[in-house]
Amino acid sequence: MAAQVSVIRTAAETGLSELFDRLKGGLPGDVAVREQALSGFRERGLPHRRVEEFKYFDLRALMREAAPPAGRPGPTELALAFNQASAFADVPAARLTFVNGHLAGELSEISALPAGIEAISLADALASGDPRLAELGAVATAATNPVYQLNTAFLRDGAVIRIPAGLAPAQPLALRFVNTGASAFSTASRVLVLVEEGASVTVLESHEGPDGIGYQPNGVVEFVVGDRAQVKHVRLNAEGSDALALSTLTVKLGAEASFDTLNTVTGSQSARHQVFLMFAGENSRAAVDGVTLLKGSQHADSTLVVDHAVPHCTSRETFKTILDGDAKGVFQGKIIVRPHAQKTDGGMKSDTLLLSDGASMNNKPELEIFADDVVCGHGATCGALDEDLLFYLRSRGLPAREAESLLLQAFVGPPLEALENDAVRDGLVARVEGWLANRA
Amino acid sequence: MIEINNLVVQIEDNRILNGLNLKVADGEVAAIMGPNGSGKSTLSYVIAGRQDYEVLDGEILLDGRNLLEMEPDQRAAAGVFLAFQYPLEIPGVGTMTFLKAALNAQRRARGEPELTTPELIKRVNAAGAKLEINRDFLKRALNVGFSGGEKKRMEILQMALLEPKFCILDETDSGLDIDALRIVSEGVNALRSADRSFLVITHYQRLLNHIVPDTVHVMADGRIVKTGGKELALELEKNGYADYRQPAAASAEAA
Ligand SMILES: Nc1ncnc2c1ncn2[C@@H]1O[C@H](COP(=O)(O)OP(=O)(O)O)[C@@H](O)[C@H]1O
Ligand SMILES: [Mg+2]
Numbered sequence: 001m002a003a004q005v006s007v008i009r010t011a012a013e014t015g016l017s018e019l020f021d022r023l024k025g026g027l028p029g030d031v032a033v034r035e036q037a038l039s040g041f042r043e044r045g046l047p048h049r050r051v052e053e054f055k056y057f058d059l060r061a062l063m064r065e066a067a068p069p070a071g072r073p074g075p076t077e078l079a080l081a082f083n084q085a086s087a088f089a090d091v092p093a094a095r096l097t098f099v100n101g102h103l104a105g106e107l108s109e110i111s112a113l114p115a116g117i118e119a120i121s122l123a124d125a126l127a128s129g130d131p132r133l134a135e136l137g138a139v140a141t142a143a144t145n146p147v148y149q150l151n152t153a154f155l156r157d158g159a160v161i162r163i164p165a166g167l168a169p170a171q172p173l174a175l176r177f178v179n180t181g182a183s184a185f186s187t188a189s190r191v192l193v194l195v196e197e198g199a200s201v202t203v204l205e206s207h208e209g210p211d212g213i214g215y216q217p218n219g220v221v222e223f224v225v226g227d228r229a230q231v232k233h234v235r236l237n238a239e240g241s242d243a244l245a246l247s248t249l250t251v252k253l254g255a256e257a258s259f260d261t262l263n264t265v266t267g268s269q270s271a272r273h274q275v276f277l278m279f280a281g282e283n284s285r286a287a288v289d290g291v292t293l294l295k296g297s298q299h300a301d302s303t304l305v306v307d308h309a310v311p312h313c314t315s316r317e318t319f320k321t322i323l324d325g326d327a328k329g330v331f332q333g334k335i336i337v338r339p340h341a342q343k344t345d346g347g348m349k350s351d352t353l354l355l356s357d358g359a360s361m362n363n364k365p366e367l368e369i370f371a372d373d374v375v376c377g378h379g380a381t382c383g384a385l386d387e388d389l390l391f392y393l394r395s396r397g398l399p400a401r402e403a404e405s406l407l408l409q410a411f412v413g414p415p416l417e418a419l420e421n422d423a424v425r426d427g428l429v430a431r432v433e434g435w436l437a438n439r440a
Numbered sequence: 441m442i443e444i445n446n447l448v449v450q451i452e453d454n455r456i457l458n459g460l461n462l463k464v465a466d467g468e469v470a471a472i473m474g475p476n477g478s479g480k481s482t483l484s485y486v487i488a489g490r491q492d493y494e495v496l497d498g499e500i501l502l503d504g505r506n507l508l509e510m511e512p513d514q515r516a517a518a519g520v521f522l523a524f525q526y527p528l529e530i531p532g533v534g535t536m537t538f539l540k541a542a543l544n545a546q547r548r549a550r551g552e553p554e555l556t557t558p559e560l561i562k563r564v565n566a567a568g569a570k571l572e573i574n575r576d577f578l579k580r581a582l583n584v585g586f587s588g589g590e591k592k593r594m595e596i597l598q599m600a601l602l603e604p605k606f607c608i609l610d611e612t613d614s615g616l617d618i619d620a621l622r623i624v625s626e627g628v629n630a631l632r633s634a635d636r637s638f639l640v641i642t643h644y645q646r647l648l649n650h651i652v653p654d655t656v657h658v659m660a661d662g663r664i665v666k667t668g669g670k671e672l673a674l675e676l677e678k679n680g681y682a683d684y685r686q687p688a689a690a691s692a693e694a695a
Binding site: 392 | 489491515516527530532545
């Protein structure tokens with residue numbers, strides 16, 4: 001008699017299965033792709049702490065219920081969303097606004113996009129079988145990730161954006177995700193950005209939403225970057241106080257290309273941002289940075305996999321985390337160097353300042369190196385503010401909090417200073433200052 | 441006027457100051473000389489308010505207010521300034537940002553209006569020129585990559601800008617070549633005034649040729665063991681500190 005393995009499902013797991021079965025008929029695109037993406041979940045449920053990559057972000061425990069998917073926003077939601085959106089507001093940019101994961105044509109400036117840039121809604125692209133969707137899922141290390149797979153299964157909308165070869169729009173393109181609702185809801189959005197050969201673009205991505213509502217956004221942004229193209233990507237998680245925010249960034253990078261991404265986190269109750277970056281062409285460089293500021297019982301996870309699949313590429317990862325109250329931070333970074341990826345230059349650093357006894361950090365940097373002629377390193381630090389430096393500043397007249405703020409600003413400075421767009425940098429610096437001012 | 445009465449201080453169960461008494465009148469420049477390890481830096485840190493020390497007894501009065509009951513920043517606003525023996529490097533904090541924050545924090549604490557950036561720049565440039573500080577330094581992070589002498593000049597620049605009532609200079613001469621010593625001393629001498637007092641801590645008499653003190657105190661084993669005029673410094677230079685060592689240590693050496 002074969003042993004019967006009975007798997008106990010949580011309410012959220014049962015809810016997700018039921019939701020999918022109920023919704024699948026009405027979701028755009030090929031349902032078989034969605035079924036396939038959900039198969040791992042059907043077998044194993046939500047990833048939990050005994051799954052290595054989710055050891056410090058137990059999604060099974062964190063997701064208590066499967067929140068109902070937010071529908072397409074009506075006029076009230078749109079107006080509310082518009083009033084709520086403050087991220088990057090001072091930055092001159094072409095904006096695409098997504099309300100509860102749906103591209104809101106009404107609030108977007110699709111027609112005002114710089115000449116040559118194309119953007120259509122992902123729902124339309126799925127429904128019409130747009131050939132550019134073949135570019136989705138270009139990064140293999142992301143394909144088997146449970147958070148990415150859940151997004152694939154439940155995907156509602158988003159956008160497909162093309163920056164044609166050689167184009168270098170003067171202003172950034174801002175992807176503005178605004179969430180709104182009076183009770184728990186979930187979103188599943190995806191944006192595919194095709195940056196063609198030799199193009200150069202700055203993409204801003206912001207996420208905002210209501211405080212006090214346990215909503216569950218799951219967003220994916222996929223970049224496919226052509227040879228000699230340059231991308232600067234700046235992301236802001238300013239989600240509401242009770243959000244469980246899951247996000248994934250995938251990047252496939254061509255030859256002699258450059259990609260810089262910074263993720264800034266101040267929002268959410270629990271947030272996990274995953275970056276899967278693959279070098280697919282030689283002589284390219286990438287910087288993956290993070291600035292995370294948490295307090296109270298917030299919990300944020302930065303997980304990244306940088307895959308050096310080809311030789312002669314350089315990657316740098318710089319993560320700065322400040323934890324106050326009982327906040328929990330997680331950094332999981334992996335650099336993979338494939339057997340023939342010689343002359344790889346990889347460096348990963350995660351630094352954390354703990355401002356209270358209750359705060360805690362888990363750092364897990366990893367190198368998987370299969371080539372012999374490479375330079376790779378990683379480091380992690382975790383500690384309190386330097387008492388001697390504080391005393392020096394205070395002896396010059398700075399009150400304790402002001403002295404701390406000055407040192408904390410300096411601590412998170414490097415990834416912010418590296419931003420070339422003045423308005424973007426100033427906006428994020430002001431957010432950091434605001435966060436520090438609210439600590440007291 | 442600063443008045444220190446019966447100051448007893450320990451750190452990690454080591455008694456470092458043993459009932460120290462000292463008075464410095466307004467306008468007075470007092471020098472403290474003493475062997476290494478006699479507690480000179482400890483005294484300067486305790487006056488400025490560093491936290492590692494346990495004050496077991498005594499008081500430190502600045503114009504009658506007990507500094508020991510005040511936070512370090514409150515002491516600074518009240519007029520205490522310590523030029524550190526080893527000024528700290530603060531990566532990521534621009535020198536100008538720091539100077540502006542320090543000046544305005546003190547002005548706020550005293551109920552004075554804050555300085556505007558142009559006014560600050562004017563003052564910093566004027567004070568910097570006197571101390572022959574390269575303007576490029578003001579654009580860098582505070583003390584980062586500065587030589588020992590440059591750091592000391594930056595301390596005096598801060599002192600000049602903050603206009604304290606009571607200035608402590610902890611071995612400001614150490615690490616200075618003769619030119620830097622002259623520049624720094626001139627900077628200090630320019631700040632001498634009838635209502636400002638100085639405590640100049642030094643191991644060597646050399647500095648006191650440039651900054652001529654009104655009084656000289658000898659410190660040994662955590663207390664002031666002798667007080668005299670500026671000639672006392674010359675005497676110390678000639679005879680060394682052997683006469684002032686703990687009897688036990690001195691006899692052990694003799695044996
Ligand atoms: N942080 C500390 N922990 C333990 N002992 C200390 C500490 N700081 C100073 N001391 C001790 O206190 C004594 C006086 O030191 P210090 O005040 O630096 O003397 P000075 O400046 O006269 O050379 C020395 O014996 C020194 O080792
Ligand atoms: Mg000393």
